[in-house]
Amino acid sequence: MTRSTTFKASIFAGLLAAFGTSAHAADLTVGANIGNVPWEFEDASGKVTGFEVDLVNEIAKRLGKTVEFVNTPFNGLFPAVQSGRINMAISSITITEKRLESVSFAQPYYDSDQSLTVTAASGIMGLKDMGEKVVGVDTGSTGDMWSEANKGEYKLGEIRRFEGLQPAMLDLVAGRIDGYISDIPALLYYAKDKPELKVVERIPTGEKYSIMFNKDDPLATEVNAVITTLKQEGFIAQLHETWFGAKAEDTTSTVTVLDMPKGM
Numbered sequence: 001m002t003r004s005t006t007f008k009a010s011i012f013a014g015l016l017a018a019f020g021t022s023a024h025a026a027d028l029t030v031g032a033n034i035g036n037v038p039w040e041f042e043d044a045s046g047k048v049t050g051f052e053v054d055l056v057n058e059i060a061k062r063l064g065k066t067v068e069f070v071n072t073p074f075n076g077l078f079p080a081v082q083s084g085r086i087n088m089a090i091s092s093i094t095i096t097e098k099r100l101e102s103v104s105f106a107q108p109y110y111d112s113d114q115s116l117t118v119t120a121a122s123g124i125m126g127l128k129d130m131g132e133k134v135v136g137v138d139t140g141s142t143g144d145m146w147s148e149a150n151k152g153e154y155k156l157g158e159i160r161r162f163e164g165l166q167p168a169m170l171d172l173v174a175g176r177i178d179g180y181i182s183d184i185p186a187l188l189y190y191a192k193d194k195p196e197l198k199v200v201e202r203i204p205t206g207e208k209y210s211i212m213f214n215k216d217d218p219l220a221t222e223v224n225a226v227i228t229t230l231k232q233e234g235f236i237a238q239l240h241e242t243w244f245g246a247k248a249e250d251t252t253s254t255v256t257v258l259d260m261p262k263g264m
Contacts, residue, residue, distance in 0.1 A: 026068035030056055031086040034071040035164045038189045038243045039092045051243040052090040055109065056211070058235060062226045073163045075140035078103065081214050088219065092183050094142045094207040100263030104215055106224040107260050108208035108253040109236050114143050115184035116201040117191060119172060124179060126201040131155040133178035136168040142207060143181040165190060172197070183207075185244065208253050210261070224260050231257050 032040040032052070040050040048069050060067040072080055077089040081103060092112070095105045118124040124133075132155060137144040139161040147159050160177055162168040165186060171177045173196065180187070184202055191197040213220040230236050237255050240248040248254035 027065035028056075028060055028063075028067045028088065029086045030067055030069050031072040031077045031080050031089040031091075032069050033074045033077070033091040033164055034069070035166050036074075036091050037165065037186055039186065040069070040090060051110075051239055052092070052211075054239055054242075055230075055236065056088075056090060058230065059223055059226045062229070063222060074138055075163070077212065078140075081212055084214060087213070087217075088223070089212040092186060092209045093212050095210050095261050096142070097263065099212075100261060102215055104213045104217060104220040105210040105261050106213070106220055106227055107258040108210045109227060109231070110185070110209040110240075110254055111252045112205075112207045112209060113184050114146055114181055114203035114205050114207075115187050115199050116203065117172070117180045117182070117187045117197060117199050118178065119175075120196055120198045122178065124200060127154050127203070130157075130179055132157040134158045134160055134176070136160050136162055136171060136177040136180040138162055138164060138168070138182055141182065142205060143183065146203065146205060147181050169197075189244070220260065228257050231255060 032048070034048060035041050036050075038050055039052045040048060043049045053069065056067060070086055072086070072089070074091055077086075077091060077093070080086045081089045092110070094112070095108055116127055116130070124130065135147055135156050135158070137147050137159060144159070144161065147156060150156070151159065160171070162171070165182065168177070168180050168182070169190070172180050181203065184199065187199050191199055211223060213223075227236070237248045240246070240254050250256070
């Protein structure tokens, strides 16, 4: 099955689940930008896997519910969760004050920053070399927001927007963009076996990832309680070790039990 066919099929199945018109609808419909390594992506057999996929599957198991993942562009996750088409959303989604005005999040489980990735052959060593260059970002992401806010300081050229990492990487390797600004864990994971790519600069933004829900959905509180248990049992720390090949630091949200974030 082609990717586009898979996408249409998963959206259709998700809509059936959301509106209760299928006898086999899953209890929880989860929106995810499939292709967002290592958080949610298809393995060689076409199965959806990843850090957040493993986490959500375990949460659903603890809640005694079935789960279905619906492939959704990152920017589409927000209206989908607000309209009730999906029950919750994942895709290394950063908790922000602005987002908390219209959606809810469970407690975070990963601390992150942004990063700049370039081709090794470009000679670009960091943001200081990006003056008048074409920068790729994911539409509506924190990388998009950071690039817009700092465009003047670094004299960035055109900001070109993509729906996910894969199309951005194709354009980067082909020379259609000069650099890609996005979440550092995804890029370190993606570039680790690709010598033609280099993550040349970490951009400190102090981000924390979590699962997103419609505003004040009681499901958020239920999931938050399960995340607390999974942190206490060391399950999420083990996920970190499995997917990143390193232990999570004790001071991070991967290990530390935190309160649910509240909007202003």
